Amino acid sequence: AQSVAQPEDQVNVAEGNPLTVKCTYSVSGNPYLFWYVQYPNRGLQFLLKYITGDNLVKGSYGFEAEFNKSQTSFHLKKPSALVSDSALYFCAVRDIYNTDKLIFGTGTRLQVFP
Amino acid sequence: DAGVIQSPRHEVTEMGQEVTLRCKPISGHDYLFWYRQTMMRGLELLIYFNNNVPIDDSGMPEDRFSAKMPNASFSTLKIQPSEPRDSAVYFCASSFLAGGGVRMSFGPGTRLTVL
Numbered sequence: 001a002q003s004v005a006q007p008e009d010q011v012n013v014a015e016g017n018p019l020t021v022k023c024t025y026s027v028s029g030n031p032y033l034f035w036y037v038q039y040p041n042r043g044l045q046f047l048l049k050y051i052t053g054d055n056l057v058k059g060s061y062g063f064e065a066e067f068n069k070s071q072t073s074f075h076l077k078k079p080s081a082l083v084s085d086s087a088l089y090f091c092a093v094r095d096i097y098n099t100d101k102l103i104f105g106t107g108t109r110l111q112v113f114p
Numbered sequence: 115d116a117g118v119i120q121s122p123r124h125e126v127t128e129m130g131q132e133v134t135l136r137c138k139p140i141s142g143h144d145y146l147f148w149y150r151q152t153m154m155r156g157l158e159l160l161i162y163f164n165n166n167v168p169i170d171d172s173g174m175p176e177d178r179f180s181a182k183m184p185n186a187s188f189s190t191l192k193i194q195p196s197e198p199r200d201s202a203v204y205f206c207a208s209s210f211l212a213g214g215g216v217r218m219s220f221g222p223g224t225r226l227t228v229l
Contacts, residue, residue, distance in 0.1 A: 042222055042223075046217035049217070090157065101159060106156045
């Protein structure tokens with residue numbers, strides 16, 4: 001079955017330190033992968049996507065993600081975390097059986113401490 | 115652009131009452147999605163429309179749930195009768211095209227509490 005897994009419910013990092021939010025996927029073929037962010041009391045916002053090409057994808061707010069086919073991972077990264085990055089982050093993959101649909105992970109809460 | 119608009123933002127009702135959630139997608143978007151978010155189940159796709167036509171309602175939990183899109187600028191999600199287990203945040207999202215390569219725009223959500 002196709003899915004995405006976010007193994008960490010919460011990630012804590014100090015402001016100014018690099019951050020990584022992990023995502024692994026299970027889907028056959030070439031995956032279309034996404035990251036969305038949800039700030040408190042808000043809807044999800046698109047951060048970045050990977051379809052094809054360069055394995056390092058740059059997105060909004062200084063975030064980037066690295067596609068690794070051999071490890072079936074698509075980890076979200078940022079070189080220097082900000083307190084304002086504290087939010088809930090969702091990884092998603094396009095459903096290969098219905099390409100209109102995205103399959104979301106369970107989300108990882110990022111807490112950046114001053 | 116005002117983005118995806120949802121109303122009400124908060125709804126508290128009693129078990130057995132009818133609840134109607136509303137959504138106005140971004141103008142020009144031809145796909146509209148309804149999601150439900152709970153702590154236990156995460157983000158679930160309930161139903162989506164393309165050009166006002168329901169395409170996939172396999173995520174609708176049961177017959178108490180229904181959704182309509184009478185025109186390109188308006189959609190409703192109705193629960194009748196409501197139950198406490200329906201308590202969740204309901205999101206509407208829209209996009210131009212869908213699926214691969216396309217970003218969805220989400221509304222702020224409606225927080226539903228059924229007592």
